Structures are given as structure tokens and as C-alpha cells.
Amino acid sequence: MPHKVSFVRDLEELPLSAEEKERLRPVAEKYPFFCSSYYLRLINFKDPADPLRRVVVPEEGELESWGRVDPSNEANYTVMEGVQHKYDSTVLVLASDRCAALCRYCFRKRLFLRGSERRPERLRNLRELVRYLEGHPEVSNVIFSGGDALMLSTSRIKELLEAVIHIPHIRYIRFGSRLFSYWPERILNDPQLLELFRRYSRPGKRLYVVTHFDHPRELTAEARKACDLLLRAGVHLLNQCPLIRGVNDHPVVLAELFRELAGLGVSPYYVFQCRPTLGNRPYAVPIEEGYTIFEKARGMVSGVAKRVRFVMSHALGKLEIAALTRETVIFKFHRAARNTDTGKVLVYARHPEAYWLDDYSELVEEVPLEGDLPQAM
Template sequence: MQVKYFTNLDQLEDISAKEKEKLKKVSQRYPFRANDYYLSLIDWNDPLDPIKRIIIPSIGELNAWGELDPSEESKYTVMPGLEHKYDSTVLLLISNVCGGICRYCFRKRIFKQPNQEYLRDIEAAVDYIRGHKEVTNVLLTGGDSFMLPTKRLKLIVGKLREIGHVKIIRFGTKMPVFNPYRILEDSSLIELIKNYSTPQKRIYIITDINHPKELSKKAIKGLKMLFKAGAILTNQTPLIRNLNDDPEVMAELFRRLSFIGVPPYYVFQCRPSVGNKEYAVPIEKGYKIYEEAKSRVSGLAKSSHFVLSHASGKIEVVGMNSKKIFFKYHRAFKNKNSSRFFSCKRNSEAYWLEDYDALACIS
């Protein structure tokens, strides 16, 4: 099935003219993109529909809050489209487009300036990785890695598989739920996974599934095909206000993911990107929601970590008491800080580490 893409709200019949006019300023500032399959999941009579929350602009995005590069990815950019923040992992931004643009995306800058940051010189990137033998993991993302034609993906993966010290190739993608037909109707993609996900060097697919409603029968069928082809699947999601900031919604997402073989990996604190105040939940409230959700599930449904993808590293929230909140570096840019434990005085209005007395916390 050939899905139809929309980049203009005027193309959508289910939004009133009055609402379109109100949201025009939002879509002019932060691009809109969706497809007819994903939009078909929306119950337009439900003002709180979760798919609508993910993909349709909200006037709250005009709130002056946040930064274009909240995790300071530019600091770790070696060349356009290649980031090397942690010794063992290189991130390649191989695509500058997604199947749809989530309204709370932390890389809005890529869609605002689509020709600047994604990788175009794959040979230079491969040479860089070949010259850094500490790199065992390469993450292919963007944008969405599965937006590239399979022929292009095969070229990239093939070159990476020629590098002996690269053991894991990871795809970051939301296409299994944005457009399952990308998987269901492309046998060459399944063959790529079969050929390059070997017993000694697995392909990992990191999905971005944010709400149980995204797990349609077609989406689950596509995920099953990837799994049967030999990929290891796991999921990450941001915690988003009025989407999955309810313990039972999050617990149901954890359950269903674990049941279908896509166990939870990370739950991210919503990054303070421009326009994201509308979607962010304070850290301490988010942690309570996350812990209550985990308390309602068992087994692999409990396997996630609640983290801040901070400029200095991935910082896990590991606990709170009446006075303090406790953090641990899940992975740090400075290796000496990896696994470092620290605490801060509680602040119920904190959305990011800098909202605490961060220097005092870490020192």
C-alpha cells in the first residue's frame, strides 16, 4: 500500500477551518508531517485522542521555552551527521525526514534546516569509524533511518559490517507504527536484516512507540517480521504530558511491548527543546508516574530506565526521598563520571538538570 503524506494542515478534512487557522502559526514555525495510515488511527471525536496528541500541532508549542539543541549534540559532532559522544558508540544521522513529525521532537532543528545536519558523506563516516577501534556500536538514526530506501540502507550496513570492531548496528525508527507497510511490503528490508543480523553481530532495532494505541495489528505484524528476520527489538519513549503521563497508560504500554517481544528500554524525560513546554512533565512527577507504572507490571515489562539525555551524559533518576532526588550517570561523556551517583535538593518544578543546583549536585 502506498501511503499518502501530508505536510499542510489544509489537506486534512477532519480539522475545522477555524482550528486550521489557529494552528497555522504553529506549523509555520515547526513543520507538520503525517501520513494517511497514521492519521487513520485517530478518533477525531475524542479531543484527547493520543495519536492526535502525537502528530497534530498544538497552540501551546508557541510558548517561548527551550532550545534548538538541548542536549548540545553540536559539541559531539565530528562531521555533519556523525556524532561521537561515548567512546564505544557512534551516532549517524542518515536521514533528515521522518514518517511523521512528533510534536515534541527534540531534533526540531533538523526539520527546520533539513539540508544541514544529516550525513551525506558515508565514505568519510566509515573511514572515521574504521580509525576508532573503540567503537563497537553504530546507531543509524535521523530523522528516521527507515525512511531511506532499502538499497541505501544496504550500502551503509554493508560498509559497516566490513569493520571488524563494529559488533552492533542499531536502527532508530518509528516506522513500524508510523507506516507498517514500509516493513510489510518490502521483502528486501527483511532480507537485509536476515543477511546482516548474525549470531555474533546482531542488528538491533530501537522502536519509538509512545502509546498502546499505536500498536495496531499491522504494526505488530511488521514487528514480528523484523523479529523473525533476526533483529533484536527494544523500545524507547519520552514521557509526554497528556499522552502517556498516566501510570496505567504507561503500564499498559510496558505490558503490551513485553508481550510482543519489544521490551521497554528507555523512558526519556522530555527534553527542553523549543516548543516543548506544552509536552513536558516535571522530572519528579514523571519519576513517580514511571515508578507507579513499573509497580503494576512484571518481568521484562520492568526493564526500562528513566533517564535524562543530558549534554553531559545519560542521567538515570534512581530515587527520591522527602528532601532529595537521586541520580546516577547511566553513561557519561567523561568516562570518570560513568556510574557516578549524586543527589540534588528536590524541586517539584524542575524539568531538566539545570533547574536543580546542578553544579552543587555533581561536585
């Protein structure tokens, strides 16, 4: 019999000791706890270091004074409520402000905070979005994210697709979703959603779903079936995840994740440096340590599993953490907010305790890409 999914908001429902619940209550009051019963069943609560427990159960270190509400300055690139335009050819839409569980290291936890720090940022005016896209022919792709884009009703997803897909210069559409990890039944039990994707994912207007698997144990039979159903519906699947302390900060774990994903037909896409968001200190791995873990993992896989990149979503753009030497760390603009930074290489003196680009102070060399950039198509 299939498991009936419910959603848990109260720490009292977790199999923790009374003393532990009391210690964690102040954390959950500041950074809310919320999780699907499906995911909670995957956790070994007898193991305090269980990696899936680390993903969703509060940690006292979250109350440490560290990080910012919006470390990538997404507000600077917001062109209307719920719509960001940071890179010329890509528009990001916060289509939903709901998730099936809350990752403790969430970089947009401002959407879920209680009180004055919470910001209403969800897309509300679809017509205004369409007008914006029609007025920006340089935009070739749209990302529906959030929150979790697949937490929307199937009818709302259909509205979004029908509004955007007919704009001539939109070549492909991406949906960002953690549901494959947290609530795969959302996909398994909705044949209308699969039919919708099958109808709209076609040559020249392809649909992509960017999944978020952090750990191989999240690749359950249900999650694998959900991925396979979308692949059979003509949707391309990619995976991105952050590097998180105590979850996937080991080469063997990351390599297994890359290998399993590739075998499923889900291309490993990005591993992100954990953003220095409020409350994220217990989950962050220093950049240089993270690079070493990542490269060791890549050294254990081949082919499609090796295509993944280690990147940082900084306010200046998406920076690939490209190399370490004995004395320096090398960053390359994988995607730049300013076109003049495209392909630029930044070389800094090593700083083993750096968690973000801003932590580096000694710029050794800055190498721009030579020649004029061709006009984007």
C-alpha cells in the first residue's frame, strides 16, 4: 500500500528526546521546521549524524551570528515582483513560495522567515511577466523556481507554460524542483502533469527539470520512478545541489551521487558552494576544502557523470571554482552579470577559511577574456 504523505511542522512529532526538542525549539522558532512524512521515513533518527537528518532537522549552530538574508543580492536583479533578470538571456521566476520540506541551509529562507524579515516575492502578475519577456528579445530561456515550482497546481503550471512557450525567442524552459527528494508522489500520482510536460516538451521548445538530490540515499525507488516518468515524457533532467557539511562533503558520497544520477538519465549539472545565508554556518564548507572534495569525487567518475561543475552564485555572477595551486585559488566567470566580465579569471592568494568570494582580500591577478564578445543569439 502506498504511503500517504503528510507534512510535519512541529518538532514534537519527531522521534527525538524531550531534552533535544527543548534545545532545538528556539532554532525552529527563528528558522521554521517543515518536512514531508515521506522524507522523515528515510532518516535514521538513532544516528545523530545521519546525513538526511542534517538536511531537515534544526541544528543549534544555526543561531550563530553569521551570514546575510540575501547573500547573492537577488534584490538588485529583481525587475518586478517574483521576477529576476541577472543574465541577459535568462529570466528567473519565483513562481512558488512553497516547498515540500525546508532545507536547513536554504539560501532563500527569507521566503519562509517569520515576521518582518519575510519578503513577499512570488510571481503574481503573469501578464506583466509576458509583457516583460516580449519586450526583451535577448531572453532565450526562463526558469520557474521558488520555493518549488512543482508545488504549484498542475493547472497553474499549465498557465505558466501556455503564457511563455509561445513567445518566439524563448527556446527552452526550466523548472527547479526538490520534490523528487521530498515528495515524489506528486509526480507519480499526477498523470495530467506528465501529459502536460509530454505535450509541451518538443524540439525547439524543450522542457528541462532541474532536480535537487543531495545524497545517494535520496534516490529511492519512488524518486527513480518519478525521474523515469519525466524522461519518458520527453523532459530533460539535470541535478544541482550544494556542498553541505555532514551531508555530502566526502568524495565517495559525491561520486556515488554523480554515478547514480547519470545512470538514471539525470545529468549532474552544478555543485554549489553553500551560500552564506543567515543560519547556514553549520552547513558550509570552506571553498578550498570544497574544491578538493569535489575534484576527488570527479576523479572517481567518467563520462556524463564528470560534466558537473563546482560554482558559486555570487552577486557578480556564477563563478566556477576552477583550480587550486599551492599559493592561489582560481575563479572563472561561468556566467557574468556584466557582459564585460564574461570569461574573466580571478586569481586570489589562498585563504583556507574563506567561505565566499568576499572573504578573499589579496587579488593576485585579474585576466579578462580577450577580444570583443559576439552578439548573443
